[in-house]
Amino acid sequence: MLPIPLALGAGVLLGALMGTGALPYSTQDYIPCIEIGIVLICVGGAYGFAYANKPSAPPPQEPPSIPPQEPPAVPPAP
Numbered sequence: 760m761l762p763i764p765l766a767l768g769a770g771v772l773l774g775a776l777m778g779t780g781a782l783p784y785s786t787q788d789y790i791p792c793i794e795i796g797i798v799l800i801c802v803g804g805a806y807g808f809a810y811a812n813k814p815s816a817p818p819p820q821e822p823p824s825i826p827p828q829e830p831p832a833v834p835p836a837p
Contacts, residue, residue: 762798769793 773790776782 762794762801765797765801766794769797 770790773782773786773793777784777786
């Protein structure tokens with residue numbers, strides 16, 4: 760939801776700058792591009808954050824090692 764307040768803040772800032780004469784009114788044509796840029800930056804940041812915090816892969820499971828055993832002793836024949 761971060762793009763909504765960022766776009767609102769950018770719109771208020773651009774409106775104030777255009778109202779004081781610091782920016783020409785033709786800057787209004789770039790407002791959709793600014794909003795799309797804000798959304799793309801937020802999506803990229805979200806994916807970057809998710810990638811940086813993904814859980815590490817568990818180590819591969821190896822079968823337990825069984826120690827070698829001697830063959831059973833055969834009793835002598837009678």
